[in-house]
Amino acid sequence: MPTTRFPLKPLLLTALGLRLATAALAQQKADYPIQAVSFTKVKLADNFWLPRLKTNTDVTIPASFQRCEATNRVKNFEMAAAKSGKFATTYPFDDTDIYKTIEGAAYSMQLEPDAKLNAYVDELIQKVAAAQEPDGYLYTARTIDPQHPHAWAGKERWEKERELSHELYNAGHLYEAAVAHYEATGKRNLLNIALKNADLVCATFGPGKRAVAPGHEIVEMGLVKLYRATGQPRYLATAKFFLDQRGQYKGYDPKSPDVWKNGAYWQDHQPVVAQKEAIGHAVRAEYLYSAMADVAALTGDKPLLAAVDSIWQNMVGKKLYVTGGTGAASDGERFGQNYELPNATAYNETCASVADVYWQQRMWQLHGDAKYADVLEKVLYNGLISGVGLDGKSFFYSNAMQVKNAADLAHPEAQRSGWFDCSCCPTNLARLFPALPGYVYGQQGRDVLVNLFVSSTADLQVGKEKVQLVQQNNYPWDGGLQFTVNPARATAFNLLVRIPGWARGEALPTNLYTFAQPSAAKVEVKVNGQPVPYQLRNGYAVLPRKWRKGDVVTVTLPMEVRRVVANPNVREDLGKVALQRGPLMYCAEWTDNQGRASNLIVPPTAQFTATYKPEMLNGVTTLTATVPAVQVNEATSSIQTVQQTLTAIPYYAWANRGKGEMTVWFPAKVVDVDLVTRPVVQKEEKK
Template sequence: MTFIKKTILAVSILMTVCGQAQQRLKKSNSPKKSGYSITPVNIQNVKVTDAFWLPIIKKVQEKTIEYAIHKCEEEGRMDNFLIAGGKMEGTVKGQMPFDDTDVYKIIEGASNTLISEPNPKLEILLDSLISIVKIGQEKDGYLTTWRTINPAKPPAPWVPVIEGKRWESLQISHELYNSGHLIEAAVVHYEATGKKNFLDIALKNADMLVRTFGDRADQVHGVPGHQIVETGLVKLYQVTNNKAYLNLAKYFLDNRGNPKNHTLYGAYSQDDIPVIQQKEAVGHAVRAVYMYAGMTDIAALENDAAYGNAVNHLWTNMVNKKTYITGGIGAKHDGEAFGENYELPNLTAYNETCAAIGNVYWNHRLHNISGNSDYFDVIERSLYNGLISGLSLDGKKFFYPNALESDGVYKFNRGECTRQSWFDCSCCPTNLIRFIPSIPGLIYSKSKDVLYVNLYTSNTAKITLDKTNLEIAQQTNYPWDGKVALTVSPKKESEFTIKLRIPSWARNQVLPGDLYTYATTSTAKTTVTINGKAFAYQEDKGYITITRKWKKGEKIVLDFPMEVKQVVTNAKVEGNKGKVALEYGPIVYAIEEADNATNFDAITIGANDTFKVKKEENLLEGVNTIQTQKLKAIPYYSWSNRGVGKMKVWIDYKE
């Protein structure tokens, strides 16, 4: 059955589905329960006009979403919901027990698109997809289509069947992972549209989870193998104020590493010791950062010091010893996992795209607790380098792992040494769809009468502080240029505080800690003017703080001095000894065979090399290149868009 036919079927039952939806909530303009002292400015109030980010966001909205729906149709993702609901005959399609989540993530990304810009046709399409999802849900709220279709035959041979019962293989069945993505997507869709058709599906599923899991003798004792249901339940609590959802999220986290609750899954699933005792980032990297995000939610909402201490230890370990220069995490292909401390290979680096996305979600929460710019330094490094590298310039090819070196032979990308058009396990393409349209929500945060400017990108925003309504506009050519102009326009003259983040690279710091350092210390300083007059500032947690009475149309100009910088690694990272990497602003650079065909293997960087930065509008959709007499380097994120070839980030250094 084609997707068009399915859409017709869906629309024909849509009124019935919506009519049956329980009227549990009324959409309100009041702020949802956050628990965090700092909250993001909603993407509905931020209009990006940027020459760098707007084309990437539009590409996902206009090309990647449509492409992914087509691929999901080809591989039977929508069929599974119809088969599970008895509207179509057949056996389960696809090869993964979490294929349902591809549909949820597409809905979430498309819903974020609706938040930023209304689109009636897209909204109708989402209603159709949601009605198809509804068909696959069992009467009590359970929703994992492969198990409903035939519990004796999971789509993946590595999912064990004991008696064919629900939850019997929680370590690997992904039933709770499916619920997590369902809930996350439904909350975003509700916030985008005010409609409850998807939210009610999620509420029904979550209510079933609350009844099913717990400490009572008649409940299932266990935790998810792959985390994300925890953050989904927290978001549902924030929307509904139903404490049962928050309590279940905490139950799942509290019981990891508890052998009295279940047979432990081990360090791979962060289930070897209780979460509040964990101090080292181990195991499957995506599972880890999703769990750490959930732990941070509990630390904030429950004011839980033990959870707060744990996430601080875990973050320090990850950033100081296990993070790539591109912001990527997860060194090992085996288990898609973190390596040992300082184990950061380049050719065999894993750096799953989903892990980069999860790391942004986690660091955003940490910033919302602390207001410390360190977390946005990690976010910015990931965004501009090891995250968007996962998507090709045409929006239709993807990296699952993101290596820092390629010999043109080793097929690091699940059987290829360049981006692929899709994967049997397609979590990364649909996670990019889910995440990229939400990027405007990272730019600003607020707390009482304080506005945080976290990222620099051309935009206009309408913001409500406790005592002030204001508009703010940014104009910049960042990341290619370090000059940023901001216009501040309160509705009426008002006193409030603006905090402007100084990126770590402009403070002579690659990342917090000593994993990476710049070979030389720059003496150039960030300058600030207000209405044309120099402003003397003191840094506070990496921010410039300006408190004053603001009038309409006042102008702030920031100038972050950009220069080519050489990065060296802590000597404990064996593979990078005697090598340097190049950066310009927030961008990490790589040399690619396409630009250095005659001498690629012999390229070195020397003490007397002179670097030239050149803007090339017709190369890779317009980039700054770094050039010497011996090499030409391009932004790392843009590599492998011109065919298969060699690439490396770390380059031999010769005195």
């Protein structure tokens, strides 16, 4: 039996009165061909990620709980239990910040046990349980004072679920947290609450019962997780039912170009199987697409599979920023038109990157192609981790592609903030970071797949043999990867090492971005020091071998500085280049470049040098080159180009040293200048 992402604990399940989940899984007709190796089986030892995860554990999660207390999010649950008081925060979905932080804490405790945290979480879970109504309904915005619910909640349960209430969104995050907490700790206190709520949801919604396309998707993913954890078909059936409700509501105006009026904002404009393009609110969309992949895998639904494949092709081919960010338009936090990828006004919600990681992982489990992991890696190393500061307690809601002081359309969020009134992004990061070990490996029978290059030790099982797989590297700074294979005894299986698209000359699996020049360097693969020929299958170097303890595989990825150019349909980036080294996208920040960034030109002749700077930004490799820079003397209106050192840093590390200009895309050649006469406009940043 392959190692599954969700290692079930039959005894506990029996104690819960549920039928044996192993039996349930055995009965499944279809599932993901590839199982991700569970986070419980992978122990990180990585210089890049471990400090981040430690900051998440030591700073982000405690700060998040503290803020849930300080901002009355916890109080809402206490008042719901007492059925007394007045909903004390802004949004009815504020409940989810607690669920998401519990989810992060659960994964964290798997990384490193923490009795105090464990006790605190149990205390919180008691408060959640107390706020649940007897029939399982759990939504503080109504329960506190059912006669005067939050304005978005509606007079009756569920009546505003389509557009406003987020009742099922809260449920979905509860289920996600409950399964993570159960997997990480083996405890069922939160799972019980989730199942009781899910049973109410299944009893309420379904054929012949109430119907709605949930306004903010995630309940679908959550129900699938409950199904996997329990084997109860009703959870899967209700997830599929919710998917099938999309495009059924008759109250929209299909001819309206307004995504709120035509339903596209909620992905409710068409039946899911008819949807072909990534559209509407990006976070909702990518949670939906994740659930589509889940349900397609579990049911073998071919039209659903075709739809989600088509949407992926559209998003990765036409709507993805070079940093992996998605959702170009701030108006509605949503996808733009095809190739509409503005820099100065890029929205790129951090939560959309989190959602995209979930989706890419599922697409990869469906198809086993490294291209999905390529996108996942791009998101992870760039547009996702940019969402949190190196301090672990400052966050971007949106992730700029450019900050330009002198333009009145400058990106509104040029600096991270501690907390948002709508706090989805910080808590979404808090739950994603410690789940990272679950994204490193996959397995399909006797194929062991390496997706991420993260120093770690994994305890696998291939057939009946235990196999330890040890990764050692200094990724993403160095391209030298080492894998030590330690089977308990000599075992034949295939080790599949992802050779990233960027190392094979592809900036992206689609033609949205390409490299300006072919690479001179080649990927090298050795086993025990000897170069080996290898088959490249779906982006993986396939290494079949009867592995013996201590066998060492080394893979060398070419780490030269690459210039990325965008598809000419992306008008914003015409004539520009972005800088990439390894999986990392780079940017220039004002503080390293004499106070500016938007005045730098990167001509084809510029020669870049990569230098690791251990003392800088917790250790980064910088790129430097001598380039032309434009200087404007405002007093005399004289303008000139001078030669100047451009210093670029990894995009994820920007905005940790104050606020100023930043750019990802650089002019490769200047054909003209627009003279800017407006005084510098400094907008107030969002709090």
